[in-house]
Amino acid sequence: MLSRLAGNVFHVGSAVERTDVVARLLDVYVARREPGTVDDDRLVAAELRSVVGTAGPARDADRTATIDALALDRHEPASIAAAVAVARDHARRAREVVSSELWDCLDVTRSRMPRKIAPDRAHEFLGWARERSALAIGVVEGDASRDEVWEFFALGRALTRCASTARLLASRLLEPDVVTSWSAALRACGAGEAFLRGRDHAPVPADAAAFLLLDEHSPRSLRYTVHRAAECLADVAPACVADEVGDFAEVRAALDALPREEALGAVGAVGDRVAAAADRVASALDERVFSTAAPVL
Incomplete structure (x- = not known):
């Protein structure tokens, strides 16, 4: 298999998994966590960045800022939005080996990614992100x-x-x-x-x-x-x-x-x-x- 195609497929799998990982972490430790102090929120934000593999400043001092950064910020490498874009872009580069069903799934997910969500809708959005990740994985596991x-x-x-x-x-x-x-x-x-x-x-x-x-x-x-x-x-x-x-x-x-x-x-x-x-x-x-x-x- 060509190294270029192998790398693209590898990164599709990695990004699809990262979408699920970040969505679950945000849901448990931010969206559904009991309110805490500013210092607590800052610690959680910093630790979440560490868990998903990127160091970040302590600017995420509240829940809304953390969700905006790690869920929706397309310029934040650790975010769900970035993972969705990476999965779609690498799938496009490997279209000769990626199934049409997987491509359609990733393309639709990318096109439907919101740029803003209300704080009280965070749990709903994170559930949607997990479902889209599960759908992509299901297409591969079921058909490939x-x-x-x-x-x-x-x-x-x-x-x-x-x-x-x-x-x-x-x-x-x-x-x-x-x-x-x-x-x-x-x-x-x-x-x-x-x-x-x-x-x-x-x-x-x-x-x-x-x-x-x-x-x-x-x-x-x-x-x-x-x-x-x-x-x-x-x-x-x-x-x-x-x-x-x-x-x-x-x-x-x-x-x-x-x-x-x-x-x-x-x-x-x-x-x-x-x-x-x-x-x-x-x-x-x-x-x-x-x-x-x-x-x-």
């Missing part, structure tokens, strides 16, 4: 052949989910000993209902940590996502990123070896390590696989 196109799309999604989940677990948004903090983290990762199924009690920190880090069956757990990314890397990663892939394999092995009873105490360190490894793989792919040389004039 399991070839290299699907592998690179899945790899982009897996690395993005892996890095964002890991950064959330290592961030100050999560207070490891506080039950309500774990409830919020589970919902922000899309794992709240899956965790509670079969349980008749609120999240116990140790159980919630073990679930989000080590569950083998939930696609929202760190272990599952790391294995997903590693499987895709094993199928499509070339030799020029072998060192980064090896580092990622070591992270997967460390997760597999982590006892469930030690998950709570290890959550911050594991989050930092996994996020760093995922970011290194993504950067190496961009620099050594997907980049194309400038034409010689």
Whole structure:
């Protein structure tokens, strides 16, 4: 597969996943969070930027400003609007391998992105963004052949989910000993209902940590996502990123070896390590696989 096409498909998957990730984080930690002080709101805004992979100033001092910046600002690389535009633009560049249904889905999403939303409509908009992301993923998962196109799309999604989940677990948004903090983290990762199924009690920190880090069956757990990314890397990663892939394999092995009873105490360190490894793989792919040389004039 041409590196240009592989890179475009990878970035479509990554951007579609980022749309879902940012929408869930904003919904849990901003739109539906209990009102706090200005300092609290500023801390949440800064931590959210860190979780989605971009450092930002503390200018987002209230909920409206945070939602405007991370949901609607087309010039903010971490925003939903930017992710939607990236997904559509990369799909356009890979039209020969992207299905018409996926292209139509991304094109419609981009055309319907609002430039402003009322504060009391934020939850509704964020739900719409999640639904559009799920629709794009459903088109690929339901119709695409399991070839290299699907592998690179899945790899982009897996690395993005892996890095964002890991950064959330290592961030100050999560207070490891506080039950309500774990409830919020589970919902922000899309794992709240899956965790509670079969349980008749609120999240116990140790159980919630073990679930989000080590569950083998939930696609929202760190272990599952790391294995997903590693499987895709094993199928499509070339030799020029072998060192980064090896580092990622070591992270997967460390997760597999982590006892469930030690998950709570290890959550911050594991989050930092996994996020760093995922970011290194993504950067190496961009620099050594997907980049194309400038034409010689």
